[in-house]
Amino acid sequence: xxxxxxxxxxxxxxxxxxxxxxxxxxxxxxxxxxxxxxxxxxxxxxxxxxxxxxxxxxxxxxxxxxxxxxxxxxxxxxxxxxxxxxxxxxxxxxxxxxxxxxxxxxxxxxxxxxxxxxxxxxxxxxxxxxxxxxxxxxxxxxxxxxxxxxxxxxxxxxxxxxxxxxxxxxxxxxxxxxxxxxxxxxxxxxxxxxxxxxxxxxxxxxxxxxxxxxxxxxxxxxxxxxxxxxxxxxxxxxxxxxxxxxxxxxxxxxxxxxxxxxxxxxxxxxxxxxxxxxxxxxxxxx
Amino acid sequence: xxxxxxxxxxxxxxxxxxxxxxxxxxxxxxxxxxxxxxxxxxxxxxxxxxxxxxxxxxxxxxxxxxxxxxxxxxxxxxxxxxxxxxxxxxxxxxxxxxxxxxxxxxxxxxxxxxxxxxxxxxxxxxxxxxxxxxxxxxxxxxxxxxxxxxxxxxxxxxxxxxxxxxxxxxxxxxxxxxxxxxxxxxxxxxxxxxxxxxxxxxxxxxxxxxxxxxxxxxxxxxxxxxxxxxxxxxxxxxxxxxxxxxxxxxxxxxxxx
Ligand SMILES: Nc1ncnc2c1ncn2[C@@H]1O[C@H](COP(=O)(O)OP(=O)(O)OP(=O)(O)O)[C@@H](O)[C@H]1O
Ligand SMILES: [Mg+2]
Numbered sequence: 001x002x003x004x005x006x007x008x009x010x011x012x013x014x015x016x017x018x019x020x021x022x023x024x025x026x027x028x029x030x031x032x033x034x035x036x037x038x039x040x041x042x043x044x045x046x047x048x049x050x051x052x053x054x055x056x057x058x059x060x061x062x063x064x065x066x067x068x069x070x071x072x073x074x075x076x077x078x079x080x081x082x083x084x085x086x087x088x089x090x091x092x093x094x095x096x097x098x099x100x101x102x103x104x105x106x107x108x109x110x111x112x113x114x115x116x117x118x119x120x121x122x123x124x125x126x127x128x129x130x131x132x133x134x135x136x137x138x139x140x141x142x143x144x145x146x147x148x149x150x151x152x153x154x155x156x157x158x159x160x161x162x163x164x165x166x167x168x169x170x171x172x173x174x175x176x177x178x179x180x181x182x183x184x185x186x187x188x189x190x191x192x193x194x195x196x197x198x199x200x201x202x203x204x205x206x207x208x209x210x211x212x213x214x215x216x217x218x219x220x221x222x223x224x225x226x227x228x229x230x231x232x233x234x235x236x237x238x239x240x241x242x243x244x245x246x247x248x249x250x251x252x253x254x255x256x257x258x259x260x261x262x263x264x265x266x267x268x269x270x271x272x273x274x275x276x277x278x279x280x281x282x283x284x285x286x
Numbered sequence: 287x288x289x290x291x292x293x294x295x296x297x298x299x300x301x302x303x304x305x306x307x308x309x310x311x312x313x314x315x316x317x318x319x320x321x322x323x324x325x326x327x328x329x330x331x332x333x334x335x336x337x338x339x340x341x342x343x344x345x346x347x348x349x350x351x352x353x354x355x356x357x358x359x360x361x362x363x364x365x366x367x368x369x370x371x372x373x374x375x376x377x378x379x380x381x382x383x384x385x386x387x388x389x390x391x392x393x394x395x396x397x398x399x400x401x402x403x404x405x406x407x408x409x410x411x412x413x414x415x416x417x418x419x420x421x422x423x424x425x426x427x428x429x430x431x432x433x434x435x436x437x438x439x440x441x442x443x444x445x446x447x448x449x450x451x452x453x454x455x456x457x458x459x460x461x462x463x464x465x466x467x468x469x470x471x472x473x474x475x476x477x478x479x480x481x482x483x484x485x486x487x488x489x490x491x492x493x494x495x496x497x498x499x500x501x502x503x504x505x506x507x508x509x510x511x512x513x514x515x516x517x518x519x520x521x522x523x524x525x526x527x528x529x530x531x532x533x534x535x536x537x538x539x540x541x542x543x
Binding site: 180181183184185186187188189190191194198199202203205277278279280281284 | 345347365367368370372374376377378379380387388390391418420434
């Protein structure tokens with residue numbers, strides 16, 4: 001014992017020496033780094049916008065090729081005043097959400113069923129995996145024949161596109177839950193319902209979120225294609241109308257709004273993910 | 287000190303010629319064992335001799351191919367609890383939630399929480415109830431697992447090498463903790479271990495499994511808490527290790543046996 005203590009002491013002494021050297025408080029350092037990080041991220045886009053604006057004003061780029069950012073903002077303002085912009089955004093948003101809800105719920109339900117029941121999986125999984133190889137956008141002509149340019153067409157395409165990523169990731173999530181934890185749950189007398197609620201679902205959640213975020217990306221992509229080809233309202237329709245009248249600023253505006261909506265959906269999903277996966281090392285607040 | 291326990295709390299255990307085959311592989315041939323209520327039994331044996339298999343049979347996670355296992359005396363709510371070699375905590379539940387897994391759903395949430403908090407105090411983790419298991423050390427995780435196993439006041443506690451992955455010092459701490467809780471609560475304990483000296487420090491009785499049967503059954507009637515330098519423990523350890531090494535010789539030359 002005595003020999004080991006004399007071996008330990010110098011190490012402690014070294015640590016004591018190192019400790020008081022930290023003069024800047026940690027929170028301040030973190031803040032500095034955060035501000036620097038955020039700042040660094042914004043330098044390039046703002047710079048590009050400035051170059052773009054300058055190029056347009058100086059006449060390097062024709063108004064009909066790419067209008068200046070200020071012109072796009074002006075177009076947004078005009079459409080906003082006419083009340084059209086919000087109508088189009090509302091219509092597109094409702095389509096996206098409805099399609100996501102339908103496709104997502106079916107995918108989630110089938111993923112759970114096939115993850116929990118071998119019978120169900122043997123029966124349906126091969127079929128589902130086979131149809132996955134058909135790109136859903138290839139169905140556009142067929143869907144127009146079936147539904148015309150009704151809401152049904154958009155809903156069907158979005159739901160179909162969202163279905164697969166959510167189905168595949170839910171199934172994968174359930175199947176890869178640690179079997180040792182499942183055994184523990186059974187050994188500790190959990191009923192099937194409790195086992196699902198306390199072990200299987202939380203264990204599958206990280207994978208399900210991957211599916212949701214992937215699905216959101218597909219949701220916007222599908223909607224853009226569907227609205228551009230076959231619609232009489234919505235952002236895609238607005239862009240196509242504008243193209244006919246050569247209103248390039250409105251076309252660019254539609255593209256930017258799509259991008260912003262996509263970003264918004266992803267941020268919401270990320271926030272939900274962070275909230276429900278607090279336990280996960282990669283989401284733990286440092 | 288071992289007489290201070292209340293034998294009414296423990297389960298009596300009776301195994302009559304219990305066997306388990308996996309296909310053509312006979313792991314347990316015929317195990318006969320009678321454990322009186324409240325006894326602390328340690329099971330030792332070579333790796334792969336079927337210790338975990340036996341424990342899983344006792345925990346009803348598996349069914350014997352032959353023979354009968356009966357759990358005597360007032361088989362009430364708590365029943366049997368198994369503590370695995372790994373902590374097997376739910377990473378998405380906080381420490382308190384993990385301990386509550388062991389408390390029956392029949393209790394009201396408030397009383398489940400209270401019971402779980404009480405157990406955390408017992409295992410020396412008071413104040414850690416809102417931590418995620420991921421931030422605990424290995425020894426602390428095993429303590430949470432122990433609290434979870436004891437939460438239902440089991441009459442039979444099965445421990446499958448729960449201390450195998452811990453460092454020597456934490457191991458000794460955990461051994462003392464298990465001994466103290468066993469003395470307090472009087473459950474019957476079956477501990478599987480690789481470590482002969484751990485078996486001798488903790489158990490009333492050390493059972494050695496060899497070739498699918500019980501080959502040695504040693505009573506350890508020494509006062510607790512036992513000191514590791516006790517010469518009687520040393521002698522017993524020598525005896526058991528000798529048997530194990532002899533057995534190894536027989537394996538190499540089965541014709542001579
Ligand atoms: N589910 C199973 N299917 C087939 N064989 C099995 C199964 N479970 C265990 N076995 C076999 O039974 C034998 C005993 O395994 P067991 O896990 O009980 O050993 P053990 O004594 O606990 O060993 P260790 O000390 O290394 O943990 C091994 O040969 C193993 O391969
Ligand atoms: Mg084992």
